[in-house]
Amino acid sequence: MLLDSLFSRRLVFLTGKGGVGKSVVGAAVAVAARERGKRVLLVEVAAPLEAARLLGGPPSGGRETEVLSGLFTVNLDPAAVMDEYVRHVVKLEMFTRRILESPIYRRFFAAAPGLEELMVLGKIMVLEEARARFSQKPLWDLIVVDAPATGHGLAFLKVPLAASAAIPAGPIGHNVRRVLALLRDPRRTALVVVAVPEEMAVVEAVQFHGLAKEELKIEPAAVVLNACHERRFTDEDEAEVLRLTTEGATGDVERDVPLPAALRAARRQIRRRKLTRFYRDRLRRTLDAPLVSLPFLFREAVGLDEVRLLAGKLEAA
Amino acid sequence: MAPRLSPAAALERALATRRILVACGSGGVGKTTAAAALALRAARSGRRVLVCTIDPSRRLATSLGLNQLSGRPRGIDLSRLPPPPARGGALWAMVLDVKSTFDALVTRYTPDVAARGRILGNRFYRHISAALAGSHEYMAMEKLLELTEDRRWDLVVLDTPPTRHALDFLEAPDRLMDFLDTSVLRWFLRPYFVAGRLTLKVATRTGALAIRMADRFLGLQFLQDLSEFFLAFESMYDGFKERASRVHALLREASSGFVMVAGPSPLALEEALYFHRRLTEKGMPFVAFVVNRVHSDPAREVRSRRRERADVPLALAARLSETLREQQVLARAERRAVARLEVDTRERPLLVPELDHDIHDLRGLAEFGQLAFGSPAPRPRATAVAR
Numbered sequence: 001m002l003l004d005s006l007f008s009r010r011l012v013f014l015t016g017k018g019g020v021g022k023s024v025v026g027a028a029v030a031v032a033a034r035e036r037g038k039r040v041l042l043v044e045v046a047a048p049l050e051a052a053r054l055l056g057g058p059p060s061g062g063r064e065t066e067v068l069s070g071l072f073t074v075n076l077d078p079a080a081v082m083d084e085y086v087r088h089v090v091k092l093e094m095f096t097r098r099i100l101e102s103p104i105y106r107r108f109f110a111a112a113p114g115l116e117e118l119m120v121l122g123k124i125m126v127l128e129e130a131r132a133r134f135s136q137k138p139l140w141d142l143i144v145v146d147a148p149a150t151g152h153g154l155a156f157l158k159v160p161l162a163a164s165a166a167i168p169a170g171p172i173g174h175n176v177r178r179v180l181a182l183l184r185d186p187r188r189t190a191l192v193v194v195a196v197p198e199e200m201a202v203v204e205a206v207q208f209h210g211l212a213k214e215e216l217k218i219e220p221a222a223v224v225l226n227a228c229h230e231r232r233f234t235d236e237d238e239a240e241v242l243r244l245t246t247e248g249a250t251g252d253v254e255r256d257v258p259l260p261a262a263l264r265a266a267r268r269q270i271r272r273r274k275l276t277r278f279y280r281d282r283l284r285r286t287l288d289a290p291l292v293s294l295p296f297l298f299r300e301a302v303g304l305d306e307v308r309l310l311a312g313k314l315e316a317a
Numbered sequence: 318m319a320p321r322l323s324p325a326a327a328l329e330r331a332l333a334t335r336r337i338l339v340a341c342g343s344g345g346v347g348k349t350t351a352a353a354a355l356a357l358r359a360a361r362s363g364r365r366v367l368v369c370t371i372d373p374s375r376r377l378a379t380s381l382g383l384n385q386l387s388g389r390p391r392g393i394d395l396s397r398l399p400p401p402p403a404r405g406g407a408l409w410a411m412v413l414d415v416k417s418t419f420d421a422l423v424t425r426y427t428p429d430v431a432a433r434g435r436i437l438g439n440r441f442y443r444h445i446s447a448a449l450a451g452s453h454e455y456m457a458m459e460k461l462l463e464l465t466e467d468r469r470w471d472l473v474v475l476d477t478p479p480t481r482h483a484l485d486f487l488e489a490p491d492r493l494m495d496f497l498d499t500s501v502l503r504w505f506l507r508p509y510f511v512a513g514r515l516t517l518k519v520a521t522r523t524g525a526l527a528i529r530m531a532d533r534f535l536g537l538q539f540l541q542d543l544s545e546f547f548l549a550f551e552s553m554y555d556g557f558k559e560r561a562s563r564v565h566a567l568l569r570e571a572s573s574g575f576v577m578v579a580g581p582s583p584l585a586l587e588e589a590l591y592f593h594r595r596l597t598e599k600g601m602p603f604v605a606f607v608v609n610r611v612h613s614d615p616a617r618e619v620r621s622r623r624r625e626r627a628d629v630p631l632a633l634a635a636r637l638s639e640t641l642r643e644q645q646v647l648a649r650a651e652r653r654a655v656a657r658l659e660v661d662t663r664e665r666p667l668l669v670p671e672l673d674h675d676i677h678d679l680r681g682l683a684e685f686g687q688l689a690f691g692s693p694a695p696r697p698r699a700t701a702v703a704r
Contacts, residue, residue, distance in 0.1 A: 019345015019580065053584070166444040199675035201345075203379060232640065237633050244629070251627030253634045253641075259627040261616035262637040265644045268615070271673040298643035300650040301583065 002222055002292050002317045003032055007142060009190045009221075011128050011182070015147045015157070016194035017204045021226040023050040024302055025194050025294065026146040028310035031055075034071040035311060038141035041127065042073045045120055045148040051075075054307050078116035079106075081123045117159035118172065121179045128182065157183065157216055183218055190221035193289070197228055197279035209287050220289045225280055227296040229272035241266045272296075292317040324665045325690045328605040331574045332359040332472070333697075337465055337567070338604070339475045341486065342578035343588060347609040347669075350676050351578045352476040353380050354685040356408060359472050360395065361683075361694040363403030367464060370476040371413040371457050381410055382678035388414035390469075398679040403696045409470070418456040426556045432549070441546040453478040454489035458564045465567065487568070487599065490561040574604035579666075581611045583654040593662050606666035607689060608655060613670050614648035615641060 006012055006029070014026045023044075030042040042051050044060055052059045057067030060075040062084075067073050083100055090096050099105050130139040147156050160180045167173035183189050191212060195205035205223060212218045233241065245263045253262050276293075284291055294310050322330065331338060332355060340352040349370050356368035367390055378386040381393055390409040395402050402408075420437065427433040436442055457478065464473045477486040550557075567573060575596055579589040589606060596603050629637065659665050667689045676685055687693050 017345055018343060162444040166440050199677055200349075200379060232636055233633075237636065240630070240633055241637075249627060251625050253627050253629055253637050257638045257641055258616060258619075259629065259637075260619040261614075262641040264615040264619055265641040266637055268644065268673060269640050275673070275675075298647050300646060 002290060003029075003036075003314055005290070006190045006192070006221060007033060007036070007038070009186070009188050010138060010140065010142055011124070011189040012142065012144045012221075013147060013157075013183070013189060013191045014145065014194055014224075015191065015208065017201050020194045020196045020201050021294075022194045023047070023146050024054060024307065024310065025192075025224050025226055026144050027051060027054040027307045028294070028314055029192075030071055030142070030144045031068075031307050032311035032314045033142045033144070034068060035315070038070065039139075040071050041140045041143045042071065043124060043127070043143060043145045044073065044075045045146070046077055047075065047146070047148065050146065054302060054304070056304050076120050076123055078119050081119045082115070085119060085122070114159045114163050117156055118163055118176060118179070121156075121160055121183075122175050125175075125179050125182050128188070157212075157218075161216060183216070186219060186221070189218075191218050193220050193223045194226055195223060195283065196226050197276040199279075202279045202283060205283065206286050209289065220287075223283060223287055223289050223291045225276075225283065225291060225293045228276045228280070228293040229269060229296050230276070230293075231273050232269055233266065238270055241270070324605050324667055325692075328355075328576065328607075328667065329690060329695060331576075331604045333362060333364070333695075335472065335572050335574045335604075337461070337473050337475065337573040339477060339486075339568070339573070339575050340578055341477050341575055341592065343585070346578050346580045346585065348578045349476050350380050350682070350685060351576070351607050351609060351669075351689075352474050353410070354676075354682040354689070355576065356410075356472070356474040357395075357679065357682045358686040358690075358694045359474070360406045360408035361402045361696075363406040363697050364471040365405065365407050365409075365469065366472045366474060367409040367411065367470040368474040368476070369411050369413055369460065369464060371453055371478045378410075378412070379677050380682060383410075386410055386412045388412060388417050393679070395679070398683060413453075413457055413460050415452050415456045418460055419452070422456075422459055423553070426553050428552050432552050435545075435549040436553075439546050439549050441543065442549070454486050457486065458489050459560060462560055462564055462567065487596070487601065490565040490568070569600050569602070571602060574602050576604050576607060578607045578609055581608050581651040581654065581668075583650065583657075586654045586658045590658055590661050593664070603664075606658070606662075606664055607669060608658075608666040609669045610671040611651055611655075611668045612644060612647045614645050614652075616645065617648075 012029055014022050014029070016022050026042060027050075030040045033040045041064060042055075044051055049059050051057075051067070051073040055067045055071070055073065057073070058065065060067075060073040062075065062077060062080045064072040064074045086099055086105075087096050090099060124143065124145060127140060127143055128138075131137065132139055160176050160183070163176045164173070164180055167176060183191075193205050193208055193212075195201045209220055209223070212220055241263055244259065245267065249259055249263075251259050253259050280291065280293065292314065294313055297306050297309075299306055338352075338355060340348050340355070342348040342351075352370065353368050356366045360366040369390075370386075378384060382397075383391075383393075388411060390411040393408040393410055395406070395408055423433060423436050427436065457475065461473065461475055464470065577589055577592055577596075579585045586608070589608075593603060593606070627634075655666060655668070669685060669689045672684075674681075676682060683694070
C-alpha cells in the first residue's frame with residue numbers, strides 16, 4: 001500500500017533529524033523496490049560508507065555500483081559532481097583540466113553560498129531524467145535519496161527555494177527552477193519524513209512536515225516511524241508481570257533467565273511500547289500523511305539481513 | 318605527577334573552572350540535552366552559566382521546559398528545581414539565530430551606512446545567508462567570541478550544529494581564514510564582474526577565456542551577483558579574518574574544553590574515536606566522552622539468589638525470556654564497543670543509560686547529570702561555610 005504509492009513515482013527523498021535511521025530506512029525502501037523487480041539507485045550524499053555497511057559491497061563512489069542484482073548505490077560528493085558538471089559543459093579536455101586544476105575554482109566552489117547543495121540536487125535531477133540509449137526508457141525505475149543531515153533536514157531542500165529567488169537568470173537559475181519543479185511534482189517525487197518515537201524527533205517531524213507544506217510547497221508522501229516497540233505482552237501478562245514484581249518473585253524462568261531480571265526487562269519493554277503508542281498517536285493526530293511503523297532492532301549490528309527484514313515490513317504496510 | 322582524575326571528576330572540574338565548553342557529536346545523540354544538563358549542573362554548583370544552542374529546531378527550549386527561546390540570553394528560573402543553586406549560581410539559555418547574528422555582525426562591523434545597506438540589501442545575502450550549511454558554523458563561531466567577551470557569564474556551554482560529522486564546526490574558523498586568504502576573493506573583486514562594467518574587455522586572452530567558460534557553466538548574471546555579494550563584504554574581510562583567528566586560538570586555550578557526546582552503537586563510537594584523534598592532533602583540549610542512551614543489561618542490575626524454577630505460566634515465560642535476551646544482546650554489543658573506545662583512547666567515557674522517559678524539563682536535565690556523574694551537582698565548600 002505504502003510502497004504502491006511511493007513507487008508510483010521515481011524519486012523518493014528521505015529526510016529527518018540525525019540519528020533516526022534515515023539511511024537504514026532508505027536502504028530498506030531500495031531493497032523492497034528491488035524485490036519488486038525494479039532497477040534501483042540508492043543515492044548517498046557525502047557519506048560513502050552507509051550503504052556499503054548496510055548492504056555489503058564496497059563503499060560507494062562517484063559511479064553507480066551494483067551491490068545486489070538490480071540495486072545500485074552511488075555517493076554524490078559535491079565537489080566531484082561539480083567537476084563532472086564542468087566537464088559536461090566545457091567539452092574540451094584541455095580547458096577542462098585547466099579549470100579543474102585551478103585553485104581558484106576549488107576554493108570558489110567551497111565558498112560560494114549554496115553551490116554544493118545545488119550541484120547535488122542538479123545531479124539527482126539528471127539521474128531522474130536519464131534514459132536508456134535505445135529503448136528511451138528511464139534508466140532508473142526508482143531513485144532513493146538519503147538526504148544529508150546538515151543542519152535541519154530541511155536546509156538542504158530549502159537551498160533551491162532560496163537560490164531561485166536569489167538567482168533570477170542564467171543557467172544556474174534555470175536549473176534551480178527545474179529542480180524545484182521536480183521536487184514539487186507529486187507525480188515524480190515522494191518526500192518521506194523519518195522519525196523515531198521520541199519527543200524531540202516527533203516535534204521535529206511535525207515542524208518539518210509543516211514547513212515542507214507551507215514554505216517548500218511539497219506535500220510529504222509518508223511518515224516512517226522507525227525503531228518502534230510493539231505490544232508483546234497481553235493485558236493479563238502485564239498484570240502478571242506487575243504482580244510478580246511486587247511480590248518480589250525469584251527463581252529462574254529458564255536456564256540463564258532469572259525471573260527478577262526478566263521482569264525488569266519486561267517492564268522496560270512495556271514502558272517503551274507505551275511511549276511508541278503515545279508518539280504514534282500524536283503523529284497520526286497532527287499529520288495527514290500516511291504513517292508506517294518499523295520495529296526497533298535488537299541486533300549487534302545492522303546489515304543486509306536487518307535491512308531485508310525492514311523491507312518486508314514496508315512491503316506489508 | 319598529579320594522579321589522573323577519574324573521568325567524572327575531570328568533567329566536574331572542567332565545569333567548575335573552564336570558561337568555554339563545547340559539546341560536539343553527530344546529530345541525534347542527545348548533544349543538546351547533554352549541553353543543557355552540563356550547564357545546569359555548573360549553575361547549581363554556583364557558576365553563572367549560559368548555554369547556547371545552534372539547533373534550529375529549538376530543542377533546548379523543550380528540554381528547559383520552555384516553549385520558545387530567542388536569540389537573546391534568557392534567565393532560567395532555577396527555583397522550580399530544589400534545592401536552590403549554590404550562591405551566585407544562575408543559568409541563562411539562548412538559541413543561535415543565524416540570520417539575526419549575521420545582521421548584527423554586519424551592523425556592528427561595517428564602516429558606514431552605505432556599506433551596511435549594500436550588504437543587507439544584496440539579493441544573495443537576503444535569501445541565502447541563513448540557508449547555508451556552513452553559515453551555522455561561522456555564526457556559532459562569531460557568537461562564541463561575542464559571548465566569551467561578555468563578563469556576565471563565567472562559563473559558556475556551546476551546543477554545536479547537528480552535522481553528520483562532528484568535525485565540521487572545529488574546522489569552520491580554518492576554512493574561513495583559508496578562503497579569505499586566497500585569490501578567489503581578489504578574482505571576484507575584479508572590475509569586470511562588477512555590475513555596469515560587465516563589458517568583457519579583459520586584458521588577457523586567458524582572462525577572456527575564463528569568463529566565457531564561467532558564463533557557460535554558471536552564467537554571468539550569477540557570477541555578477543556573487544561578485545557583488547563578495548564586494549559588499551569587502552570592508553568586513555579583515556574583521557572576519559581577525560575574529561576567525563581569535564576563535565582559532567580561543568578554542569585551543571586551556572580554559573576551553575570539548576565534550577564529545579556519542580551514541581552507544583559500535584559505529585557511533587568509531588566516529589567518537591576518530592573525533593578524539595583529530596581533536597588531539599589539532600591541539601584542542603579534550604575533556605570527556607559522554608556516551609548517551611546506553612542500554613543496560615537487566616541481569617546486571619537485579620540479583621536473584623534462588624536458582625529453582627520460577628512459577629510462571631509457560632507462554633509468559635517464553636515472552637519474558639525473549640524480552641530479556643534481546644535486551645542483553647544489545648547491552649553486550651554496546652559494552653564491547655565502549656571497552657574498545659576505552660582501550661583506543663585511554664579515556665573512560667561517562668555513561669548515561671537509556672531512559673524510559675523523555676527529558677523535557679529541568680528535573681530531567683538534573684537527572685541526566687546525576688546519571689552521568691553518579692552524584693548530584695556538587696556544592697562548593699566555601700559557599701557552605703559562607704552561609
